[in-house]
Amino acid sequence: MSGHGTPIPMTSRPCGPLKGEANVPGDKSISHRSLILGALAVGETHITGLLEGEDVLDTGKAMQAFGAEVINHGGGEWSVHGVGVGGFAEPDQVINCGNSGTGVRLIMGTMATSAISVTFTGDASLNSRPMARVTDPLALFGTQTVGRSGGRLPMTLVGAAEPLPVRYVVPVPSAQVKSAVLLAGLNAPGETVVIEKEATRDHTERMLAGFGAEISTVETDEGRVITLQGQPELKPQTIVVPRDPSSAAFPVCAALIVPGSNVLVPNIGLNPTRAGFYYTLQDMGADLTFENMREEGGEPVADLRAKFSPDLKGINVPPERAASMIDEYPVLSVVASYAAGDTVMTGVKELRVKESDRIDAMARGLRANGVEVDEGDDWWTVKGLGHGNVPGGAVCESFLDHRIAMSFMIMGMAAQKPVSVDDGGPIATSFPIFEGLMASLGAQLVRSNA
Numbered sequence: 001m002s003g004h005g006t007p008i009p010m011t012s013r014p015c016g017p018l019k020g021e022a023n024v025p026g027d028k029s030i031s032h033r034s035l036i037l038g039a040l041a042v043g044e045t046h047i048t049g050l051l052e053g054e055d056v057l058d059t060g061k062a063m064q065a066f067g068a069e070v071i072n073h074g075g076g077e078w079s080v081h082g083v084g085v086g087g088f089a090e091p092d093q094v095i096n097c098g099n100s101g102t103g104v105r106l107i108m109g110t111m112a113t114s115a116i117s118v119t120f121t122g123d124a125s126l127n128s129r130p131m132a133r134v135t136d137p138l139a140l141f142g143t144q145t146v147g148r149s150g151g152r153l154p155m156t157l158v159g160a161a162e163p164l165p166v167r168y169v170v171p172v173p174s175a176q177v178k179s180a181v182l183l184a185g186l187n188a189p190g191e192t193v194v195i196e197k198e199a200t201r202d203h204t205e206r207m208l209a210g211f212g213a214e215i216s217t218v219e220t221d222e223g224r225v226i227t228l229q230g231q232p233e234l235k236p237q238t239i240v241v242p243r244d245p246s247s248a249a250f251p252v253c254a255a256l257i258v259p260g261s262n263v264l265v266p267n268i269g270l271n272p273t274r275a276g277f278y279y280t281l282q283d284m285g286a287d288l289t290f291e292n293m294r295e296e297g298g299e300p301v302a303d304l305r306a307k308f309s310p311d312l313k314g315i316n317v318p319p320e321r322a323a324s325m326i327d328e329y330p331v332l333s334v335v336a337s338y339a340a341g342d343t344v345m346t347g348v349k350e351l352r353v354k355e356s357d358r359i360d361a362m363a364r365g366l367r368a369n370g371v372e373v374d375e376g377d378d379w380w381t382v383k384g385l386g387h388g389n390v391p392g393g394a395v396c397e398s399f400l401d402h403r404i405a406m407s408f409m410i411m412g413m414a415a416q417k418p419v420s421v422d423d424g425g426p427i428a429t430s431f432p433i434f435e436g437l438m439a440s441l442g443a444q445l446v447r448s449n450a
Contacts (some may be wrong), residue, residue, distance in 0.1 A: 009340030009448035010405070010435075012412025012423035014392075017260030017308070018441040022251035024050040026076060026241035027269050028430055029175075029203050030299075032059050032102055034239045036110055037211050038080030039068035040087075040186065041234040047078045049241035054429045056098035062107050065091035076241075081132035085234060086187045090116035094154070099355065099400070099429045102176055104153070105134045109180030112143040113187035114351060121154040125355050125400035125426075131155060133172075133353075134180045140166045141184050165190035165230060168224075173323040174351065175200040175273075178226070180217075182208065188230045197223040200323045201273040206299070210237055237404045242301050246327045247431050250406050251441060253267035253331050255306035256286050257338045257387070257414040263441060264291075266303040275325030277332065278304070284312050285341055296318060310387045319347030326350050330407040333362045337371045339384035349378035355426075356399035365396030365408055369419060393417035402426040406434060414444055420448060 036059065048113040050056065058307030060070045060078070065090035069081035083089070088111055095118055097104035104120055108131070111118050128438065132151035139145065142160030164189045168181050178194050182204055185192025205226060208215050214229035220442040229421030248265045255263035270278070270290070281288050294301055320346075325332070329351055336343035343392060351358040359380050362374040370391030372383040392415025398405040398432060405421045424447070428432050435445050 001158035005425060006093060007423035008425040009420060009422055010409060011418050011420040011446050011448050012409040013418045013444040013446070015413050015442055018255050018258050018443060019261065020263065020441050021072065021394060022263055022437055022441060024243050024251065024263045024265060024437065025053065025433060027244040028053065028056060028246065029102065029201060030241050030269070031056045032106055033203055034209050034241060035059050035063050035070065035080060036106055037207055037234065038185070038236065039063040039066060039082045040085050040103040040110065041082040041211055042084045043082065045080045045082065045236040045239065047080070047239045047241065048076060050078050051241065051244065053432050057102040058098040058100055059107065061101070062095045062097065062284060063097060063134070065093065066111065082236065084100060085231060086114060088114045088116060090250050094119045094121055096365060096399065097126060099123050099126055099426060101126060101129055101355065105176040105180050106183060108134055108157055109138065109183035109217040112138040112159055112184040113141050114159040114294065115161040117158045117291050119154060119156040122238065123400065124169045127153045130343040130353055133174065133177050137166065137168045137181050139178065140164070140183055141188055143428055160260050163188040164194050167193040168195070170194060172197045173198040173200050174350065175204070179204040182226065185228045185230055186213070186300060190230055192228045192230060194226045195223050198320065198323050199273055201226055203271065204385055210233060230410060237386055240296055242296060242299050242343060242428060243267045245269050245274050245277070246306060249328045249331050250410055250431070250434070251426065251438065252288065252304055252306040253335050254438065254443065256281065256288070256309045256312065256335060259308050259310070263424070264303060264305050268304050270300045270302050273324050277322040277328035280317055280325060281335065283315050284335070286312065294317050301406045312387070313382045314339045314341030316344045317346070322350070324345045327403060330358050330362050330403045332367060333382045333411055334407050334411045336382035336384050337366060337390050337411065338387055340386040341384055343382045343384060344379070346379040347406045348380070355401040358404065358405060360399065361397065361399045361401060361404045363409065365394065365404070368394035368396060369411065369415065390415045391417060393435055394417045395420040395422060398423050400426050402429045402431065406431065409445055
């Protein structure tokens with residue numbers, strides 16, 4: 001049963017060449033942070049290009065519940081009238097974050113050092129995911145937590161009335177954990193220090209600096225040391241949200257595996273902490289080029305052109321790249337199915353605790369479609385069959401996970417037989433225009449119950 005209502009079975013049929021321009025939605029990570037930091041600034045933040053998927057809309061509703069004024073002007077244009085650091089009011093209702101692990105963890109961090117109590121919940125998928133990875137470091141500030149067994153939602157956080165500054169070493173690479181601690185540090189006195197041994201996406205650091213926070217990053221033998229001075233007055237900003245590189249991965253990968261395809265995906269954010277996936281595709285022999293490279297709002301941006309690549313090869317994906325492409329491994333495994341030889345992915349245990357256990361979910365679906373997969377706790381290997389040799393023909397379980405559902409829809413475009421998912425409803429959480437956009441390029445996606 002979908003966490004988004006009645007399940008929406010979907011089928012992807014083998015199709016002809018994909019052609020045209022794929023205008024994917026705004027970056028989800030930056031969209032979440034734009035609303036949250038806008039709510040913490042004093043004055044009006046103006047946002048264009050905001051991703052209007054369910055995850056981000058739930059974050060907008062949460063900021064309203066904390067007292068910020070959030071206005072949708074239409075067409076991805078929004079404004080947020082913030083209440084300032086430490087200005088959050090206690091919500092009258094439970095904060096429902098839907099399917100969004102990013103949203104709930106960032107919001108928990110944001111309120112953790114205010115003297116308010118907040119109860120969080122979500123859909124069936126979110127309520128099954130572990131939150132201790134965030135609540136444990138927040139407890140160092142003085143935040144108290146009461147939740148279900150295993151550190152799961154629904155959960156109530158009692159913010160620290162007299163927060164302490166924290167020095168925290170992130171135990172596993174996680175931009176969500178790092179960001180939650182930094183956001184909590186905004187309303188703590190003195191310096192909050194976060195140390196990460198492996199670099200993760202740095203949108204929070206970049207955007208905090210843009211809003212006027214005093215924040216520095218230094219590379220040391222200990223790792224990347226991020227120091228934030230607490231209790232700043234954040235200044236409202238004008239934000240142009242670049243398009244999401246994780247969403248762009250789907251039309252790009254479809255073009256690589258469907259014969260005759262040539263697709264342009266414009267205005268994609270290529271922050272170095274997010275771009276590892278595209279360099280991995282190039283290592284596999286993908287005909288992928290970066291055009292019109294530029295900088296917008298402090299973030300590197302380019303237009304991506306992807307063409308059919310019949311001679312893809314399996315590779316060993318460098319484990320140090322995992323943090324920069326963690327959300328793209330499901331669709332990478334689809335591309336790997338169409339490559340010749342093994343693609344080995346290591347250092348990816350974070351995939352076990354995403355919206356689903358993404359290694360298990362993809363392994364099950366790939367095997368059902370005739371592709372051999374080996375797996376361990378923090379690694380997996382896809383044994384590629386080469387172009388034109390993926391049988392397909394199976395119905396795959398999406399496990400309430402938008403990226404699993406979209407990945408199997410991409411697989412079906414070049415398989416010998418159609419590929420289906422039991423529920424494509426979760427796709428709306430991050431890529432609400434996925435079906436229409438892919439159809440405009442020439443894909444054949446159908447809702448099986450339509």
